Amino acid sequence: MSIFPSSIRDASSALGGKALEIRGLTAGYAGTTVVRGVDLSVAPGEVVALLGRNGVGKTTLVSAVSGTLGADAGVTLLTGRDVTAWPGSRRRRGGLRVVAQDRPVLGGLTVAENLRLAGIRDLSEPAELFPFLRGRERQRAGTLSGGEQKMLAIARTVAAPGAVCVFDEPTEGLQPANVDRFAEAVRRLAAAGVAVLLAEQHLDMALGVADRWYLMEKGQIAEEGQVHEGIVEHVAGRMAP
Secondary structure, three states, X not given: OOOOXXXXXXXXXXXXXXXXXXXXXXXXXXXXXXXXXXXXXXXOOOEEEEEOOOOOOHHHHHXXXXXXXXXXEEEEEEOOEEOOOOOHHHHHXXXXXXXXXXXXXXXXXXXXXXXXXXXXXXXXXXXXXXXXXXXXXXXXXHHOOHXXXXXXXXXXXXXXXXXXXXXXXXXXXXXXXXXXXXXXXXXXXXXXXXXXXXXXXXXXXXXXXXXXXXXXXOOEEEEEEXXXXXXXXXXXXXXXX
């Protein structure tokens, strides 16, 4: 059974150019600039890794892309549309899916309710990705462990993807077997034509599934390139203290 609806595959295959494009994005908090002048793009069916140490601005950038944080400058394009002024709810309706690093699920709702809010009717499909979900449908999401909440959020997004999926530190708190399951899910998303952006510190996983990568340092893109043999060692060297 495919966990990717044919409508998503059809819509993604119809896209040309870039599914997500950021031009000159600058954003921050309380008058403090955290990311400055960032240019970034992801094409349909492409996996792009956004790499960098803690505190370089990856989560701030994801927040600005999601619409939960307003940008101070720059333009965000989603499937060719300028969504810079759109709130997060409208961006979601426009095909953007984001799994945030913190508070990825609605803790007061059950596992099943979290999934159904994403439009998922067949609850067996998310359990294909993360088997621990079987038999947990009536459990309140807030009582799951941090890693389990992250897996629920990932399963919800993978089972009902938009044209663009953005994951912020998705493997944080996951057991190695579930990191592998997530990597396979990313490959399947890309094969279905979904554009995937991974903000991640787990270099082996991220660069193992990515086509291209960006490295952030001090709120800016310091380097970018195609994934090739030896790239993990190169990026690890750049990220070393």
